[in-house]
Amino acid sequence: MPDGGAAATGTEVRDADWYGEDLSGREHAGVAFSGVDLSECSATGVVFTDCTFSDCRFTAAQLADAAFVNCVFTGCSFFAATLTGCKLVGARFDRCSFDQLTVTGGDWSFAVLPGADLRRATFEGVRLRDADLTGLAARGAALRSVDLSGADLRDADLTDADLRGSDLTAVDPRTARLRGARIDLAQAVALVSALGLEVDTGSADERR
Secondary structure, three states, rough: OOOOOEEEEOOEEEEOOOOOOOOOEEEEEEOOOOOOEEOEEEEEOOOOOEEEEOEOOOOEEEEEEEEEEEEEEEOOOOOOOOOEOOOOOOOOOEEEEEOOOOOOOOEEOEEEEEOOOOOOOEOOOOOOOOEOOOOOOOOOOOEEEOOOOOOOOOOOOOOOOOOOOEEOOOOOOOEEEEEEEEEOOOHHHHHHHHHHOOOOOOOOHHHH
16 A cells, blocks of 8 residues: 555555554545554544445544545444544445544535434534434434534434534424433524424513
């Protein structure tokens, strides 16, 4: 595999050991990664475009300003990984684990995560516009200040989740489970409006 700054295109990387490596500045396009151990790796500014990751381990990886554009992840583990300011626009996830994943900032618009288990994950300040989050398992998750506008949240379980500051305009309270979720006043108004009710914020005297 090329070192930092070089680009790999149309190749396959199988069962490689990149444990603890610094991947900063590398660029990969059209690469198929299979069984690669990326545990505890660090990377600032690494770019993956149109790559596939199968059964790869990102355990405790520290990624900052990384880009995974139109990438596909199948059976990958993100246990205790930290992603800061990363771009995963159009990324697709299937049978991946996100236990103790921390995501701060970044753009995950149009990401596909149907049925993803985020119950022990933390997303804060992340853009998830128009993402496919159908059947999301996020009971007790922290999804704070997340842009969920246009996201598909049908049958999502947001029970006891911390949703404060997030855009919930795409959440249908008739199909998503929200019992015990923490929200702010503006979000409460948006959810009530989604039920077709009119919210009167005036005082009793003003209504007379």
